[in-house]
Amino acid sequence: MKQIKLYINNKEYDFLVKGHEMLSTVIREKAGLTGTKLGCEQGSCGACTVLVDGSPLLSCIAPAIRYDGARITTIEGIAVNGELHDLQKKFVEKGSIQCGYCTPGMVMSILGYLNKNPNPSSNEIKEAISGNLCRCTGYKKIIEAISEYVSEKNGNALPDKKKKAESDSEFSVVGKPRSYIEAKKKVKGEAEYADDIRIKNALHCKFLRSTYPHARIVNINTAKAKELPGVKAVITGKDIPISFGVLPISENETAMAVEKTRYIGEIVAAVAAVTEEIASKACGLIEVEYLELKPFFEIEDSLKDTGENEKIHHQTKLNNNIHKTAELRFGDQEEGIKNSELSCKLDFKFQGLNHAFTEPHAATAYWDENGLTIITATQVPHYLHKYLAKVLEVPMNRIRVIKPYVGGGFGGKSDPFPHEMIVAHLSRLTGQPVRVRLNREEVFLTNHGRHPTKMTMQLGMGSSGELKTLDADILIDGGAYGSFGVVTTYYNGVLLQAPYNINNFGFRTRRVYTNKPQSGAMRGHGAVNSRFAVETLIDELARKADIDPCELRLKNFLDSNTLTVGQFRITSNGSAESLKAVMERSGWKEKFGKLKEGHGIGVGCGFFISGSALRIHWNEYPQSVVHLKIDMDGRVVISSGASDIGQGSDTMLAIIVAEVLGISVDNIFVLAADTLLTPIDLGSYSSRVTFMAGNAAKMAAEEMKSKILTAVASEFKVVEDELNITNNKVFSNDKSVEISWEDAIRIATKKNGALQSGGHYNSPKLGGDFKGAGAGLSPSYSFGALVAEVKVDVETGAVKVLNMWGAHDCGRALNPLAVEGQLEGSWHMGLGQAMSEEMRYHEGLLLNGNLLGYKIPTSLDTPEFDTTIIESIDPEGPFGAKECGEGALHPSIPAIANAIYDATGVRITSLPIKPEDILNGLKLLKKKKKNFSGVK
Amino acid sequence: MNTEEKLFLKPKTLKEALEFTASNRDGFKYIAGGTDLLVNKYQGNIDTGCLVDLTGIDELKQFSVKDNLIYIPALTKLSELKDNIYIKENFPALIKAADSVASPLVRNTATLGGNLLCENRCLYYNQSEWWREAVGYCLKCNGDICIVTGTGKACYSEFVSDTAPVLISMNAKIEVADISGTNILNLEDIYTGDGVNPVNLSKTSIIKSIVLPMDKGYRTIFKKLRQRESLDYTSLSIAVTTDNSGNVVICMSGVDPKPVVVSGNNHIDYEAMCKEAIKNSRSVDNDMLSRKYRKEMIKIYLQQCYDELFG
DSSP, X not given: OEEEEEEETTEEEEEEEOTTOBHHHIIIIISOOTTSOOSOSSSSSOTTEEEETTEEEEGGGSBGGGGTTOXXXXXXXXXXXXXXXXXXXXXXXXXXXXXXXXXXXXXHHHHHHHHHOSSOOHHHHHHHTTTSOOSSSTTHHHHHHHHHHHHHHTTOOOOOTTOOOOTXXXXXXXXXXXXXXXXXXXXXXXXXXXXXXXXXXXXXXXEEEOSOSSEEEEEEEOXXXXXXXXXXXXXXXXXXXXXXXXXXXXXXXXXXXXXXXXXXXXXXXXXXXXXXXXXXXXXXXXEEEEEEOOOOOSHHHHHSOOTTSOOSOTTSSSSSOEEEEEEEEESOHHHHHHTOSEEXXXXXXXOOBOOOOSSOOEEEEEEETTEEEEEEOXXXXXXXXXXXXXXXXXXXXXXXXXXXBOSOOTTTTOSOOXXXXXXXXXXXXXXXXXXXXXXHHHHHHHOOBBOOEEEEEEEEEOTTSOEEEEEEEEEEEOTTSOTTHHHHHHHHHHTTSSSBOOSEEEEEEEEEOOSSSOBOOOSSTTTHHHHHHHHHHHHHHHHHHTOOHHHHHHHHBOOSSEEOTTOOEEOSOOHHHHHHHHHHHHTHHHHTTTSOTTEEEEEEEEEEESSOSSOSSOOSSOSEEEEEEEOTTOOEEEEEOOOOSSSOHHHHHHHHHHHHHTOOGGGEEEEESBTTTSOOBOOSOTTOIIIIIXXXXXXXXXXXXXXXXXXXXXXXXXXXXXEEEETTEEEETTSSOEEEHHHHHHHHHXXXXXXXXXXXXXXXXXXXXXXXXXXXOOSXXXXXXXXXXXXXXXXXXXXXXXXXXXEEEOSSOSSHXXXXXXHXXXXXXXXXXXXXXXXXXETTEESOOSTTTSOOOOGGGOOEEEEEEEOOOOSSSGGGOOOOSSTTHHHHHHHHHHHHHHHHSOOOOEESOXXXXXXXXXXXXXXXXXXXXXXX | OOXXXXXXXXXXXXXXXXXXXHHSSSSOEEESSXXXXXXXXXXXXXXXXXXXXXXXXXXXXXXXXXXXXXXXXXXXXXXXXXXXXXXXXXXXXXXXXXXXXXXXXXHTTOBHHHXXXXXXXXXXXXXXXXXXXXXXXXXXXXXXXXXXXXXXXXXXXXOOOSHHXXXXXXXXXXXXXXXXXXXXXXXXXXXXXXXXXXXXXXXXXXXXXXXXXSSSOOEEEEEEEOSSSSSOOOSEEEEEEEOTTOOEEEEEESSSSSOEEEEESSGGGHHHHHHHHHHHOOOOSOSSSOHHHHHHHHHXXXXXXHHHHHO
16 A cells, blocks of 8 residues: 555545556545546546546556656546536537446547647547547537537637527427536536445445356355455355346346356356455355356257257257247248249348447445335336345335436346346345446446347349338347347347338247347347348349339338338338438439449438337336426426436426426426336336337326416416416416416415326337237337448458438437437447447357457547438327437448448448458459359 | 555666566566556456556656667657657658557557557457456466467467557667666567567566667558557558668568568569568467458558558
């Protein structure tokens, strides 16, 4: 230990630090400045960036002692007396902040850079932030904020490109671009994420993870670990053996491996100790005796009869590892393809993906007179609540789940997790709070990401270019457990029945278990890979038939207000508008077929559910409930279980309630995602929150409005219908009543006190009555299109994505700034899957479980996004809104691949796209050409 | 794991550093920027109880020009090279190579000396302690088999410095200080080609500066293959240099446990040199990009370098 002095944000600190302690630890744990984030602890994400003497430093790989005497600035030191720095203001104003976890590091990086180069070009800005990974924004709005700040600082204000006339809008709040209500807190580094919240006297939890993919646990000896001073508890699978899983039909996971391990990385034992170091050391002292079983790594292995070998799960029906088969057929596909004028059949292969949200999982659990409280980074407080009750055998009324600010989810925090069960149990055992923070490798092992997939798909077309028959045979690799897998199995197929009108349609999907970290739901759930296949086949058919691929799509879109072949009810539908918009924005007609070799343009379309109409757990409780409370002070408290994970749902609720009540968003407080205080919402998954919680909020606000108007009407003896509220004023049409919001609330509360109202949402009954008809049903669907332009180096196969023009029908943009952010983030994630992201394994062991090997595109790899919002005004969405957070991803990947085809003639059927594959494709083409000319 | 009190020493002079390390031969590791070392330490690949920080030593920061030789101090941060007018004018490829290392944040701390001594990398080695236990420890972490090749013969961890190829292609020398004094070595000569122990400098010695001649008229083309335009280590870095006598040197990293160097007297020999370079690179499938592709790219990149230099 050594005493050092640090001047952090102009305050002098004396710290006793360990020899090899990192500066990030000192800043977070000793100075309590948790605005400095940890995302990877290996210098590859930039979240921990601080300034030392004005220069940016990765504090997670900086030994604290080296900086003895140094002047350090953290994000908390940037705002002065609470006043945001001009750059921070730009981040807020431009919507550069979504989950906010990368924001502090991003701000510090660029501020440090600007100290050296105060007037950088746009490329220099991109370069300067290229060591800071953002998973939410696609960097566009970050770069915009920085560019504007720089221009204004240097006296060249940029013309505001996007200022629209706002006066003619029928709404006063809806449709106005607005930064998130918590954006300032996030940009100042004050928003507390799960690992930032310190509960007094908390123990630290660490895990021992299996080093075998498939092995019986013969014996676990925890004696030595228990003896280590500082260790408070050591537990194994047998201590909490009750199984769970987000879907009731596949609750086959336990908090720790009970009898056997099913993947390398599965938790086998857990330790609670007074420090992280002791907990880690104790894990090393646990001895586990394994008996190896034959592992199954590949889909093909898991399809086969296992013979004498033990299956991964004994519950699978046959003697193989097939978890679920889903098959639906409308018409005879074999016949259909045979009778097609033109048809095409291709095989596709997709690697698994991880959500790679910037905030690693973290949780703290404690028990008191109210039972268990757990503060955890989750998208689904309600499901966690349920399964904690089940696993811990405690009634739900003794459990409180609190979701703090969450640093991104994308589906990766939408299951109940082992670490949450474990800290809850350890806290009960030790009588002390227990906290856990997963490192990045553990995040990758926890996974639940996109399924590795193989599929064969064929598409048949009629003589005048009508798409007629689609048949898909799909295999998905579920890894070791169920997760959302049964839904994924269906979604891969059923979500192919739009946006095109294809009446002869069938699919079979089989999900298998393998001895790898489990797959689950990830942004665009279930349909991203199969969408890629369809959009590729359409491109192929268009080429064969010599039809413009955009025109071919336009010809085949479903109408609005129609049913699909599998009886999905399509209401609002902005497919054609979306496609036409991107054609125009990209200059499609001028470019398609006219670009030089190596330069290409491509298109893709897509659609997605706006919330699943069917609930996961069957009961009659509404899918979302929102409560409002207004007391004498006039402030509206929205209470909702919906989980804002950075997508902006808290702000969305405030916008809806403000619009209905005719007041300003500033007068609204959102209390969200605390199962003790807020009514149940099923969670942030399947793009359901705007539609469902939004409708519930609207209903609650309408009831509230009526209560207020009734009271005012009675006070002034006027007819209620004559009254209205806008701009914080309640008035009658004849102006005989004109009072402030506050006065109206005083009137409305004077007899019975605080006003309350409630709203709820339930999806209407939808769909057919055949088996499997429920999968993919949604009260509404979103639609979109994207055009990508690429350059391919035909010598190296390297692809540079130059531009992406996207359009997405979100019904109505309640908050256009947030909608753009969701779209751009989706396209960025699509770019990653297309170009560089994959989970690669060596015999079940993940080879790239870190942010260096798992390649999220940096700011330098990300092209300009051109963003168009299409508003089809959904008849049932709140103010016409529907989803925008997932569907936009779908068209992006095939658009890039189709652009590569346009550039090179190489058809991409495997993701991520490897330069090597392009070169091989080019060689094959050359050979074919040669043979062809030879014949001639 | 070493549980004893860990030390972090920050000597102020070379002498102080060398005297300490001479008497504690095994129990220490030098640290400069630390951007490579600390990640290896985090992953448990380095388990030293004592770090000797060189960043406080002024003698390692002295830039000088003498007799047409430029002495670039080893502690020069990668981000600072471009601020040096001599380097900018005479060796722009060095700046290009340095600017291709990792990310701007890393380059703000990482040093030129450190980049030359950057630990060799392998997908099967740069992993956590737990991971390496699960895979069965490889040759580079005291195991008896290379996971990639399945044999115990040799470790093929890649040499990944981006600046070394440029420097070696310009016949760079290094000033190395040890307790016995300062020696001048050919940079190329410190690399062993053994993936386990890739550098033959004695454990106590310290690179003081990198020495380049300014009167040779070097012209260098540098190219780097990686999946992303930032953050990534190299999968193939190539420098080709020619001087005013027409000599040509090819040097590559990312495809062998050491820099692969091929020299010729005239660019007419270039095709043969390329063949030799490809033949000499012992790359294996231990990178996110395949061995086959990287091998193929050597040829393409070398041709591109040639075209830019002589075309």
